[in-house]
Amino acid sequence: MSxxxxxARAGLKRDRVRxxxxxxxxxxxxxxxxxxxxxxxxxxxxxxPTLRAAIDDLVRQGLLVREHGRGTFIGPHKVTQQLAxxxxxxxxxxxxxxxxxxxxxxxxxxxxxxxxxxxxxxxPADPVLRAVRLRIVDDEPMAIERIHLPHALVRGxxxxxxxxxxxxxxxxxxxxxxxxxxxxxxxxxxxxxxxxELLGVPQYAPALLFERTTRDAGGRIVELTRSIYRGDRYRxxxxxxxxxxxx
Amino acid sequence: MSxxxxxARAGLKRDRVRxxxxxxxxxxxxxxxxxxxxxxxxxxxxxxPTLRAAIDDLVRQGLLVREHGRGTFIGPHKVTQQLAxxxxxxxxxxxxxxxxxxxxxxxxxxxxxxxxxxxxxxxPADPVLRAVRLRIVDDEPMAIERIHLPHALVRGxxxxxxxxxxxxxxxxxxxxxxxxxxxxxxxxxxxxxxxxELLGVPQYAPALLFERTTRDAGGRIVELTRSIYRGDRYRxxxxxxxxxxxx
DNA sequence: GGCGCATAGTGGTCTTTACCAGTAGCCGCG
DNA sequence: CGCGGCTACTGGTAAAGACCACTATGCGCC
Numbered sequence: 122m123s124x125x126x127x128x129a130r131a132g133l134k135r136d137r138v139r140x141x142x143x144x145x146x147x148x149x150x151x152x153x154x155x156x157x158x159x160x161x162x163x164x165x166x167x168x169x170p171t172l173r174a175a176i177d178d179l180v181r182q183g184l185l186v187r188e189h190g191r192g193t194f195i196g197p198h199k200v201t202q203q204l205a206x207x208x209x210x211x212x213x214x215x216x217x218x219x220x221x222x223x224x225x226x227x228x229x230x231x232x233x234x235x236x237x238x239x240x241x242x243x244x245p246a247d248p249v250l251r252a253v254r255l256r257i258v259d260d261e262p263m264a265i266e267r268i269h270l271p272h273a274l275v276r277g278x279x280x281x282x283x284x285x286x287x288x289x290x291x292x293x294x295x296x297x298x299x300x301x302x303x304x305x306x307x308x309x310x311x312x313x314x315x316x317x318e319l320l321g322v323p324q325y326a327p328a329l330l331f332e333r334t335t336r337d338a339g340g341r342i343v344e345l346t347r348s349i350y351r352g353d354r355y356r357x358x359x360x361x362x363x364x365x366x367x368x
Numbered sequence: 369m370s371x372x373x374x375x376a377r378a379g380l381k382r383d384r385v386r387x388x389x390x391x392x393x394x395x396x397x398x399x400x401x402x403x404x405x406x407x408x409x410x411x412x413x414x415x416x417p418t419l420r421a422a423i424d425d426l427v428r429q430g431l432l433v434r435e436h437g438r439g440t441f442i443g444p445h446k447v448t449q450q451l452a453x454x455x456x457x458x459x460x461x462x463x464x465x466x467x468x469x470x471x472x473x474x475x476x477x478x479x480x481x482x483x484x485x486x487x488x489x490x491x492p493a494d495p496v497l498r499a500v501r502l503r504i505v506d507d508e509p510m511a512i513e514r515i516h517l518p519h520a521l522v523r524g525x526x527x528x529x530x531x532x533x534x535x536x537x538x539x540x541x542x543x544x545x546x547x548x549x550x551x552x553x554x555x556x557x558x559x560x561x562x563x564x565e566l567l568g569v570p571q572y573a574p575a576l577l578f579e580r581t582t583r584d585a586g587g588r589i590v591e592l593t594r595s596i597y598r599g600d601r602y603r604x605x606x607x608x609x610x611x612x613x614x615x
Numbered sequence: 616g617g618c619g620c621a622t623a624g625t626g627g628t629c630t631t632t633a634c635c636a637g638t639a640g641c642c643g644c645g
Numbered sequence: 646c647g648c649g650g651c652t653a654c655t656g657g658t659a660a661a662g663a664c665c666a667c668t669a670t671g672c673g674c675c
Contacts, residue, residue, distance in 0.1 A: 134629070136561070157655060168630045170417070173657085178572045182558055190637030190655050309556045309574040309599035311429055314383070325425045327556040327574045327599075352556035352574075381659070404625060415660045420627085436626050437667030618675085625668070631661085638655070645648090 134167050138175040141165065146184055151197045155185070158193070181326050183353020196353060197261070220259055223266075225280040226319075227253040230272050240334070241271055242342050248272035254283055255319055256348075262320045263355065266348040274298055274343060298343055303335040307357070312349065320351045327352035381414050385422040388412065393431055398444045402432070405440070428573050430600020443600060444508070467506055470513075472527040473566075474500040477519050487581070488518055489589050495519035501530055502566055503595075509567045510602065513595040521545055521590060545590050552580040554604070559596065567598045574599035 138161075145155055156164070162172050176193060179185040183196045230248045238245040250272045256264035268283075275296050282291060292298040310330040317324040328349050335344040385408075392402055403411070409419050423440060426432040430443045477495045485492040497519045503511040515530075522543050529538060539545040557577040564571040575596050582591040 133627095159655085170631090171629060174628095178558075181572060187656065188638085189657070191639080192655060306603055307554065308603035309576050311425075311574055325428060327558055329556050356553055356555035406625085417661090418659060421658095434626065435668085437624085438669080439625060616675105619673090621670100621672090623668100623670085625666100627666075628664085630663085633660085634658085636655100636657075639652100640654090641650105641652085643648105643650090645646100 134171055135175050138165055138167055138172055139178060142175060142179055142185070146179070146195055149195045151195050153195045154192045155195070177323075180323055183322075183326070183351075187323075221263075222257045223254040223284045224257060225252060225254045225283050227251070228280040228283075233271075237269060237345075240342075240345055241269065243271050243273075250275060250278065252280070252283060261354070262351070264348050264350040265316055265319055266346055269345040270343060292343070299338040300335060300343060301338040303333050305331055305333040307331055309352070310349070312351070316349050320349070322351050322353060329355060329357075381418050382422045385412055385414055385419055386425060389422060389426055389432075393426070393442055396442045398442050400442045401439045402441070424570075427570050430569075430573070430598075434570070468510075469504045470501040470531045471504060472499060472501045472530050474498070475527040475530075480518075484516060484592075487589075487592055488516065490518050497522060497525065499527070499530060508601070509598070511595050511597040512563055512566055513593055516592040517590060539590070546585040547582060547590060548585040550580050550582040552578060554578055556599070557596070559598070563596050567596070569598050569600060576602060576604075 142155070142161075149155070155161075158169060158172055158176070162169055165172065176185060176187070180187055180196075186194045186196045188194065228251075230250050233241060233243050233245050233247050233249045235245050237249055238247065241249065243249070248271075250268075250270045252268045254266050254268070255262050256266055275292070275298075278296075289300040292300055308330050310328050311325040312320060312322055312328050314324050316328070317326065320328075322328075328351055331346070331348040331350065333344070333346045333348075334342060335346070337343050389402070389408075396402070402408075405416060405419055405423070409416055412419065423432060423434070427434055427443075433441045433443045435441065475498075477497050480488060480490050480492050480494050480496045482492050484496055485494065488496060490496070495518075497515075497517045499513075499515045501513050501515070502509050503513055522539070522545075525543075529535075536547045539547055555577050557575050558572040559567060559569055559575050561571050563575070564573065567575075569575075575598055578593070578595040578597065580591070580593045580595075581589060582593070584590050
């Protein structure tokens with residue numbers, strides 16, 4: 122590589138390419154195409170691996186979307202999930218933006234086994250229902266959800282029951298399961314190969330990993346879920362309260 | 369490249385290299401070194417760009433840490449932040465795990481200007497205090513926090529006041545600002561160049577972006593913060609409540 | 616024994632080249 | 646006019662090579 126007038130950090134070719142692309146993106150709308158890789162290489166005087174590295178970064182951020190054989194396009198915008206307190210003291214979880222559906226990918230039942238039995242507080246021989254569903258909003262995959270429930274709670278539940286409407290409402294109305302509270306963890310992660318394919322994002326794209334242990338009014342564990350939300354299309358809001366001792 | 373017995377998706381050299389490295393990582397502890405890039409290339413029969421792409425992925429996940437001129441090492445483990453309801457109805461924010469300190473990087477005051485005035489609900493000419501601090505836990509940078517407060521609320525506040533202890537307690541005790549509630553958004557992001565350097569992670573590493581609008585008991589906006597938490601070392605837990613209408 | 620320098624390690628950046636695989640558009644034929 | 650095939654586009658994967666820059670270790674000299 123020939124000498125660069127800029128210092129090694131600020132002036133890397135990859136960085137200058139990325140800045141150029143950010144300016145390009147700023148002028149366009151979701152779905153618009155950007156010039157082809159080979160055109161950009163000629164225009165910017167860089168090699169394809171270097172250009173691709175810059176584009177890789179923007180793809181991981183959700184700003185660009187690549188389609189094999191078609192081109193590279195401006196990415197769509199984010200969906201927001203709000204966690205807000207209701208007038209009462211409960212911490213209400215309203216629906217996220219957009220029109221949500223689910224597609225059930227897997228649906229089976231098997232004995233809990235030692236580890237799952239412990240987490241669900243059932244006997245290891247008790248059957249546990251296991252469902253995997255793809256959460257879809259406005260026709261695009263948004264999340265993959267893996268759910269475990271004690272089978273005894275939901276006798277007769279069918280896959281299509283989990284594809285529209287509120288699952289918690291269904292639990293209440295049909296099975297008398299009064300879903301009341303949950304502990305949930307959120308952490309950033311990156312998609313693996315299967316998740317990437319299902320969600321339509323690249324492998325190792327930023328994502329949010331949610332794990333939730335849900336209880337009914339009596340404190341009984343009714344559900345374990347583990348969900349991956351694509352990071353380029355999802356954001357959480359929450360409303361916090363502090364008392365006199367809060368940090 | 370010679371023909372591959374495995375199909376294009378499952379059998380990419382990059383993927384096989386990554387799987388090999390995951391096995392290697394599984395046998396070691398944080399801080400342990402893995403073999404050098406050139407050694408791994410010889411051992412696995414792949415080119416350096418291909419090996420580096422596989423290592424890049426593991427570095428972004430926080431599983432590996434690279435040090436220029438020294439080697440590649442196993443990454444450290446995650447810190448957990450808990451959001452839990454207290455016995456009262458408020459949504460308490462307890463301290464996250466570990467011993468937290470701050471280092472104030474920037475600390476100045478300037479007129480709010482139109483946009484910030486709108487968000488803070490002050491006049492554009494009102495001075496606003498702006499602080500940037502690096503949040504450190506157990507001697508490692510964990511987050512970068514950018515804070516704006518109306519200067520009138522905190523006359524006499526000095527940078528060192530923000531480096532240890534609870535800032536909200538300080539607001540209460542010294543300035544009579546009764547911090548009571550906040551709206552916060554959380555979304556996954558990737559670090560930019562400056563953030564990466566301050567946090568000691570690679571650029572474009574997964575991170576969590578928090579934006580918070582904090583109010584006092586009277587509903588007055590007392591603080592705006594925008595924070596980046598490194599994604600390889602941070603996780604959030606929360607406790608959720610559902611009423612009879614919750615989804 | 617300590618310090619400084621040089622060398623050999625390490626990771627980091629980029630180019631060039633080759634080839635694979637998917638998609639779209641155009642042209643020709645039925 | 647529609648369909649199929651071919652070509653030229655697009656992105657995708659990988660290797661080889663060159664050189665930069667940081668760090669650690671060892672050796673020699675003071």
